[in-house]
Amino acid sequence: MGRPIFYDATGRRNRLTIRAFLGGLVLLIVTIGVFAATIADAPIPRPLNLEMEQKRPHPLLHPLRQIGYAAKTVTARVAAWLPGSVSPAGHAVKQVKLGFYVPWDDASRASLAAHIGELDWLVPGLISVTGPDHHMTVFPDRPLATILAAAPKRPAILPMVQNILNGKWDPQGMAALLHDPKARAELLDRLEPQLVAQNAIGVMFDFEALPASAQGDYQRFIGEAKRRYAANGWLVTL
Numbered sequence: 730m731g732r733p734i735f736y737d738a739t740g741r742r743n744r745l746t747i748r749a750f751l752g753g754l755v756l757l758i759v760t761i762g763v764f765a766a767t768i769a770d771a772p773i774p775r776p777l778n779l780e781m782e783q784k785r786p787h788p789l790l791h792p793l794r795q796i797g798y799a800a801k802t803v804t805a806r807v808a809a810w811l812p813g814s815v816s817p818a819g820h821a822v823k824q825v826k827l828g829f830y831v832p833w834d835d836a837s838r839a840s841l842a843a844h845i846g847e848l849d850w851l852v853p854g855l856i857s858v859t860g861p862d863h864h865m866t867v868f869p870d871r872p873l874a875t876i877l878a879a880a881p882k883r884p885a886i887l888p889m890v891q892n893i894l895n896g897k898w899d900p901q902g903m904a905a906l907l908h909d910p911k912a913r914a915e916l917l918d919r920l921e922p923q924l925v926a927q928n929a930i931g932v933m934f935d936f937e938a939l940p941a942s943a944q945g946d947y948q949r950f951i952g953e954a955k956r957r958y959a960a961n962g963w964l965v966t967l
Contacts, residue, residue: 825849832870848884856890859899885930900938907946931964
């Protein structure tokens with residue numbers, strides 16, 4: 730072979746190749762630097778607003794005023810009944826600040842964490858009784874235990890017992906339970922260890938959507954619960 734095919738005696742092609750390589754290297758370094766800067770300066774999104782205190786829609790204002798008036802009336806009657814309290818005529822009244830909590834709502838958990846130091850009583854919705862067999866569902870809630878452990882002032886606990894599961898009320902199953910003396914006694918038996926485990930000061934019943942025919946049975950059940958739990962000093966509320 731007399732002469733190499735790719736040989737360049739002038740050296741021009743070699744100089745162009747080196748320049749192209751150096752230019753590509755500089756471009757690569759600049760690109761990496763810009764990318765790194767965007768990562769270091771990435772904006773941090775604000776946390777989700779899980780507060781419960783939102784503005785109410787205007788159409789709700791009128792019924793909310795009615796509810797507020799009813800609540801004030803009931804509060805005045807309860808305040809007059811509480812030990813050590815008197816009528817609103819100008820004497821000291823014993824007040825109880827009570828809050829409700831449900832484990833399935835992140836906003837409820839955030840509100841509880843923000844205001845737990847202001848509560849005297851806490852009513853967590855942790856127990857449901859539903860179905861023809863009156864099955865009891867107890868919802869474990871570790872975040873609640875964490876919030877209570879960190880509270881500057883732990884509120885008294887009244888677990889709430891409801892006839893709802895998966896967002897659906899069970900009026901027929903609860904009406905049947907309330908009509909059966911044996912089933913009523915068994916429910917109180919099953920609730921007792923739950924109240925002991927929660928170190929509760931009592932229990933709150935929230936049986937909703939019941940037919941009118943079940944109201945008498947409901948009253949009998951409440952009387953039985955008061956007599957049954959009197960030895961523990963527990964409150965029976967609804």
